[in-house]
Amino acid sequence: MSGSLIGGYVLPNKPHPLLAPEQNAGWAELREAMEECGREIARSDADLLLIFSTRWTSIIGHQFQADPEPDWWEVDDDFHEYGTLRYKLRMDAPFAERWCAAARARGLHTRTVAYRGFPIDVGTVAALKLLNPDNRIPAGVVSCNMYSDRAETIVLGKATRDAVEQSGRKAIAVAVTSFSNRMFTEWIDPADDRIHSPKDDEWNRKFLELLGEGRLEDVSQLAREFTRQANGDSKMKALWWLAATMGQHNDYAGSVRAYAPIWGTGAAVVGLVPAPGRAGNLEYDEDDTDHYRGEREVLAQQPS
Amino acid sequence: MTGPGRIVTGVLAPHPPHLVYAANPPQNEPRSSRAGAWKGLLEGYEKLRARLTAREFDVVVVHTPHWKTTVGHHFLGIPRCKGLSVDPIFPNLFRFQFDLPVDVELGEAICAEAAAGGLVTKMMRNPDFRLDYGTITSNYLSLGHFETPIVAISSNRVYFDYSNEAGDREMLALGAATRRAIEKLGKRALLLATCSLSHRHFTQEPADPEDPAFEHPYNANQTRWDDHILSLMRNGETRRIVDEMPDFIEGCVSETRDGALTWMIGAMGFPTIPAIVHGYGTVIGTGNAIVEWDLS
Numbered sequence: 268m269s270g271s272l273i274g275g276y277v278l279p280n281k282p283h284p285l286l287a288p289e290q291n292a293g294w295a296e297l298r299e300a301m302e303e304c305g306r307e308i309a310r311s312d313a314d315l316l317l318i319f320s321t322r323w324t325s326i327i328g329h330q331f332q333a334d335p336e337p338d339w340w341e342v343d344d345d346f347h348e349y350g351t352l353r354y355k356l357r358m359d360a361p362f363a364e365r366w367c368a369a370a371r372a373r374g375l376h377t378r379t380v381a382y383r384g385f386p387i388d389v390g391t392v393a394a395l396k397l398l399n400p401d402n403r404i405p406a407g408v409v410s411c412n413m414y415s416d417r418a419e420t421i422v423l424g425k426a427t428r429d430a431v432e433q434s435g436r437k438a439i440a441v442a443v444t445s446f447s448n449r450m451f452t453e454w455i456d457p458a459d460d461r462i463h464s465p466k467d468d469e470w471n472r473k474f475l476e477l478l479g480e481g482r483l484e485d486v487s488q489l490a491r492e493f494t495r496q497a498n499g500d501s502k503m504k505a506l507w508w509l510a511a512t513m514g515q516h517n518d519y520a521g522s523v524r525a526y527a528p529i530w531g532t533g534a535a536v537v538g539l540v541p542a543p544g545r546a547g548n549l550e551y552d553e554d555d556t557d558h559y560r561g562e563r564e565v566l567a568q569q570p571s
Numbered sequence: 572m573t574g575p576g577r578i579v580t581g582v583l584a585p586h587p588p589h590l591v592y593a594a595n596p597p598q599n600e601p602r603s604s605r606a607g608a609w610k611g612l613l614e615g616y617e618k619l620r621a622r623l624t625a626r627e628f629d630v631v632v633v634h635t636p637h638w639k640t641t642v643g644h645h646f647l648g649i650p651r652c653k654g655l656s657v658d659p660i661f662p663n664l665f666r667f668q669f670d671l672p673v674d675v676e677l678g679e680a681i682c683a684e685a686a687a688g689g690l691v692t693k694m695m696r697n698p699d700f701r702l703d704y705g706t707i708t709s710n711y712l713s714l715g716h717f718e719t720p721i722v723a724i725s726s727n728r729v730y731f732d733y734s735n736e737a738g739d740r741e742m743l744a745l746g747a748a749t750r751r752a753i754e755k756l757g758k759r760a761l762l763l764a765t766c767s768l769s770h771r772h773f774t775q776e777p778a779d780p781e782d783p784a785f786e787h788p789y790n791a792n793q794t795r796w797d798d799h800i801l802s803l804m805r806n807g808e809t810r811r812i813v814d815e816m817p818d819f820i821e822g823c824v825s826e827t828r829d830g831a832l833t834w835m836i837g838a839m840g841f842p843t844i845p846a847i848v849h850g851y852g853t854v855i856g857t858g859n860a861i862v863e864w865d866l867s
């Protein structure tokens with residue numbers, strides 16, 4: 268039986284909604300929206316959560332978390348005062364192996380990691396704690412390569428889809444990312460948090476409008492422009508991955524559940540469910556890559 | 572503590588976990604193949620250790636790229652750091668049991684000086700905080716032990732959030748604050764600027780990461796830049812290094828963009844003595860040099 272992607276979410280990558288919701292109404296709204304997504308997932312027949320987090324960066328290709336029960340803690344580099352994120356998560360180790368192999372089959376350099384004390388990133392921990400608090404559904408997490416660009420990330424998304432289809436599972440893909448990613452560089456009163464600039468806010472709202480219409484592939488195609496204009500998080504690789512994983516089209520029912528600043532950055536909770544025939548008039552400008560061909564040994568821009 | 576406080580030595584001390592892995596210390600769980608890559612760097616660190624052993628330090632002050640903070644400069648504010656450090660990038664090479672004393676008094680003093688100088692600062696007091704692997708690795712490779720208390724300073728993202736020029740200005744101010752605090756408290760300090768020079772990595776790794784046949788510079792551009800910067804160091808031209816830092820960072824995605832080298836040059840007051848280059852070599856394509864400024 269062929270597996271499928273039954274839905275997708277975009278979630279914030281900072282720990283504030285989990286650790287300090289009482290300090291800002293927007294952080295609390297984000298948390299409430301993530302918990303609501305968790306209840307929605309619990310009502311669905313999903314049996315696998317797959318996460319791409321911009322907070323887990325890698326250099327050597329892509330890494331897949333394969334420790335079946337990571338049991339450790341993490342402290343945020345900036346926001347250590349907000350406390351310690353203790354976690355005990357449930358990963359689907361056999362699926363991680365399958366996912367890793369599917370990515371290798373498309374030319375990507377890959378490996379699984381399963382080490383006691385491996386620091387699971389704060390974005391993944393916050394997402395899983397709020398979406399899947401009792402670890403009912405096993406998860407998979409893949410790293411964000413700091414040198415990868417669109418082509419490599421699209422290939423990773425296609426490999427994710429391959430692995431799900433081969434496995435017969437019903438998976439939900441979760442992109443853990445900020446939108447505009449300009450943080451305040453000073454200590455602010457959390458109650459005064461706001462999007463860093465009106466321009467960042469406008470670009471976030473435009474992106475969220477498209478996502479609300481289910482136009483995920485349009486958002487993926489516009490990611491480079493968004494990054495230029497609004498300092499997108501990690502080139503918006505998480506949305507490239509999500510769009511490729513979910514099949515590269517615009518036919519989704521999208522809903523924006525929350526949008527709020529986290530320390531100046533744009534954070535949102537978005538849900539996407541496949542809904543054939545919903546959107547048309549696609550305009551695809553970017554190349555569509557199927558295989559990764561490896562290192563080029565030239566320099567481009569700074570990694571992100 | 573004896574004598575007036577001062578910076579005794581400053582070292583550019585790169586932190587690839589590969590070098591600790593290759594040394595096979597008991598604290599590190601993975602065992603190396605001893606296939607021989609990174610020999611020049613390991614020998615460079617040996618030469619450095621032999622020289623540092625002859626000097627007395629009250630404290631090691633490390634500026635590290637692997638504690639990245641956007642909201643100001645952070646300082647370790649817990650008396651001891653102990654635990655297991657698994658490198659999220661190279662977990663196959665570095666799973667290290669660490670236990671280090673911290674000089675909280677000096678950390679607080681640098682923090683206060685920096686704040687008085689207009690920088691945004693923060694003391695880190697969460698006892699669960701995991702010390703970054705850059706601090707652990709550079710300290711271990713430079714001294715061979717963890718007996719000397721440390722001050723760890725985070726890498727503020729100012730270069731990334733604003734510009735290379737803004738970053739340099741801020742790091743020079745942080746360096747000056749570091750120096751003032753060391754002098755006020757009468758500490759004999761070893762400074763470690765822990766970073767690579769050229770910093771483009773290969774994104775693939777051979778089956779044996781220590782295979783010397785694989786290790787080479789990412790490309791010729793990277794080597795040319797590193798050679799140029801090393802020649803400036805040997806000639807005592809630290810002012811010119813800082814002048815050219817924004818170009819160096821852009822030209823070869825240097826890890827100096829995390830601020831450590833500019834911070835240390837600022838703290839040392841732009842020394843004009845020739846620096847001693849103990850070793851240079853690549854690690855997964857990045858250029859790394861072990862360089863000592865002997866101010867004693």
Ligand SMILES: [Fe+2]
Pocket residue numbers: 586636637705766767826
């Ligand atoms: Fe580094």
